[in-house]
Amino acid sequence: MGSLREGKTPEEKDEYIAGLKQIINDMRRDKVKDFSTVATEIAAYRRRFLQDPSRVLPL
Structure with a gap:
């Protein structure tokens, strides 16, 4: 899960990782x-x- 960065733009990808770290x-x-x-x-x-x-899963 950590290797796949969700989001279409670099900003969205960074937002996803930041939220995941917070969780x-x-x-x-x-x-x-x-x-x-x-x-x-x-x-x-x-x-x-x-x-x-x-x-649920990236397919």
């Missing part, structure tokens, strides 16, 4: 270590960023 830092702060929770939060962030609830 991860928030989970670290809250000491979330459950894999399912982490994966769910990252997938939910991606869906919100893309504004498409049907897209």
Whole structure:
């Protein structure tokens, strides 16, 4: 997931990475270590960023 930078423009790609880092830092702060929770939060962030609830994986 880290190698694929979502977005069409460099600005959108940077925004995606910044938001993803924020989600991860928030989970670290809250000491979330459950894999399912982490994966769910990252997938939910991606869906919100893309504004498409049907897209989960980059196909």
